[in-house]
Amino acid sequence: MLSMRLPIALLVTFAAFTSGAALAQKKYDTGATDTEIKIGNLMPYSGPASPYSIVGKTEEAYFKMVNDNGGINGRKINFISYDDAYSPPKAVEQARKLIESDEVLFVFSPLGTPTNSAIQKFLNAKKVPQLFVASGAAKWNDPSNFPWTMGWQLGFQTEAQIYAKWLMKEKPDAKIAIFYQNDDFGKDYLKGIKEGLGAKAASMIIMEESYEVTEPSIDSHIVKIKAANPDVLFIFATIKSGAQAIRKTAELGWKPLQIVNNGASFVGSVMKPAGFENAQGVLSAAYNKEGADPQWKDDPGMKKWSSFVDKYMPGADKTDGSIVHGYGVAQTLVKVLEMCGDNLTRANVMKQAASLKEFTTDTLLPGITINTSPTDFAPIEQMRMMRFKGEHWELFGPVRGAEATPE
Template identity: 70%
Template sequence: GASDTEIKIGNIMPYSGPASAYGVIGKTEEAYFKKINAEGGINGRKINFISYDDGYSPPKTVEQARKLVESDEVLFVFNPLGTPPNSAIQKYLNTKKVPQLFVATGATKWNDPKDFPWTMGWQPNYQSESRIYAKYILKEHPNAKIAVLYQNDDYGKDYLKGLKDGLGAKAASMIVIEESFEVTQPTVDSAVVKMKSLNADVFFNVTTPKFAAQTIKKMNEIGWKPVHFLNNVSASIGSVMKPAGFENAQGIISSNYLKDTSDPQWKDDAGMKAFDEFLTKYFPEGNRIDGSVMYGYTVAQGIVHVLKACGDNLTRENVMKQAANIKGLELGGLLPGIKVNTSPTDFAPISQLQLMKFKGEKWDLFGDVISGDVGG
C-alpha cells in the first residue's frame, strides 16, 4: 500500500442508493487529496485514493473491501460510510490486519480496541449524542411524552440506547412510542401520522437525510409540532433543511462538532477561510452549505495528520499506532474547544458536541461544549 512515491488509500461510499446524499463525502476527500498532492504530497509521496460505490448495501461493501485489500493492495481503508456496511467488513479487515480507519459512522462499537484493534471511529458516537439530548430533555421538558423514529439497524438502535441510558429510570414512562423503519421503505409518512396520534410532545428523529427531509415535510403537512430533536448525521442545511423547506424546519434542535458554513460568525475565521480557498481551487462543484462537505474536508485533514506522523514508516501497524496517539489536535473545521484525542485504549477521536437550534436559514449554537462520553 505504500512505496517511495505513493500511498494507496482505499475508500467505500454510497454514491448510489438510499444514502447517496453522503456520496459527496468521498468526492470532497478526493479533492482534498488532490490539494495535498499538488502541494508535494506527504513526506514526498503522492496519495492514490481509490474509492468504490457500495450503494449502502452490506454485501456489496464486502465485495469492494476485498477488492481494495486483495487486488488494489491499499495500505488501509479510510472513512468507509455507514453502520451496516462497516459492520459487514469489520471482522474481515481485522482478520487481515488492515486498518479500518476513521469510519464514517458514529456507532459506539467502533471504539473497541481490545476486540477490534484495527477499527477506529471518527465522529462523536451516537450514544453520547443521544445522552446529551436526554440531559437537555430532563432539564427543559421533564414531563415530556417522547416519540422516537429510528432506522431498524445498529445505527438506529445505538441512538435509542443512548437516549434510554440518558433518561435513566424515567425512560419507560417518558417514551410513548419507539417506531422503527427499514431503509428500503420509500417513505416514513405513516409512522409520522401514528406518532402524532399519540400526542407526543417531544420527537427524536433518528434518520438519514432522505427520510429526515421527508419527516420534516410530513410533520408540517399534518400540523404536528413537538419539540423536535434531529440526529447530527442529518443536520445538513444543503441536503435536509433546504429540501424540507426552511419554514418547516424552524426550532429543530440538533448538535454539532463542526463549524456550520452558513453561519456568519465564522466569516473572518482562519479555518473557514482555508476551507473556502480549498473549495474555490480544488472542489468548486462542492455545495458549500452541505455539512457533508465540511465533514469530508475535516476527516481528510485528520488522516493527513496521521500519515505525516508516520514519517517513512508506512506499515499498517504504525498507521494504527499513530492514529491511536493523537493528542489535542485542532482542525480548522471543528468548533472552538473541540479537539481530536485518542489513546491505545480510546478509539473515539471526537467525543464533544454543542447543541444548536435551527433559526431562519441557519443553525444557532447554544450552551457549552458538552462531553457525552460513553465507555466502549
C-alpha cells in the same frame, strides 16, 4: 600505535554509520512506497444513502490538493474509492477488491453503519486498518476486540445521551416518541436515549417507531406517531428520511419539539429540502462549524475550507455539512500520515492514529479537539446544542460530552 588506531577508528565510524542507516531505514507494508500511499475507500455513490457520497468526493478533492502541494513526506496519495450502494454484501465484495486486488495500505473513512459492520471482521482478520469510519456506532471504539478499527465522528450513543441530559433538565415531564432507522445506526441512538434518561426512560418514552432505509417515503410513520400525541419527537435518520420527517410533521400542522441527529441536520441536504419554514425551532447538536454560516466568515480555518471548495470543488453547495465532514476527516488522516514519517506499516498507521493529542481541524467548533489513545478509539467526544433559525443553526449552551456540563 597509530597504525592500529586507524582501522579501529574506521570500524567505529562504519559501525556508527550503519547503525544510523538502520535506524533511518524506511519501513513499508503493501500499499506504500517511496513515492505513493495507496488508500482504499467505500462510499454509497448509489442507493438510499447516496446523498452522503459527497464525503468521498470531498476526500478525493482534498487529497488532490495535498498532492498538488507535494504530497506527504514526498509521497503522493492514490485514493481508490468504490461504490458499495450502502449494501453490506456489496461492501464485502468491494473491500476484498481493495485489499486483494488493489493492495491498499488501509481502508479510510468507509461510510455507513451496516456496511462497516459487514467488513469489520474481515479487515481485522487481515490486520488492515479500517480507519476513521464514517459512522458513529459504538462498535468502532473497541480496541481490545477490534484493534484495526477506529471511528472519527462523535458516537451515536454519546450524541443521544447529550440530547437526553438536556431534555431531562429542560422538559423533565416530556412525552417522547423516537423515530429511528431499523439497523445498528438507529438502535445505537435508541440505546443512548434510554441510557441518558436512566430510570425515567420508561415513563417518558411513550412510542418507538422504526423504519427501513429502503422505504421510499416515511410519511405513514409520522402520521402514526402524531396519533400517540407526544410533545417531543426524536428523529434519528439518514438525510432523505430526516428531511421527509421534518416536512411531514409540518404538513400535518403538528408542532412537537423536534430533535434531529447531527447526520440529518445539514442545511443544504436536509433543512432546505424539508423547507426552511418547516424547520424553524428544530434542535440538534454539532461538533463541526457550519459551512455557509456568516458567523464563521472571518474564521481562519473556515476561510481555508472555503478557498479549498472554491478551487477543488467549484460549484459545490457550501451548505452541505458532508463537505465539512469530508474535509475534517481527510485533514486528520494527513496529520496521522505525517506522524508516520517513513514507517508506513499498517501497525504504525494504527499506532499514530491512536496517539492524537489535542488535535484540531480547520472545521471543528472552538473548544472541541481530537484525542485518542491505545485504549480510546473515539476521536471526537463532545458537541454543542443548536437550534434552527432562519436559514442557519444557532449554537447555544456549553460544549457537552455524555455527562452534562453545567450551564
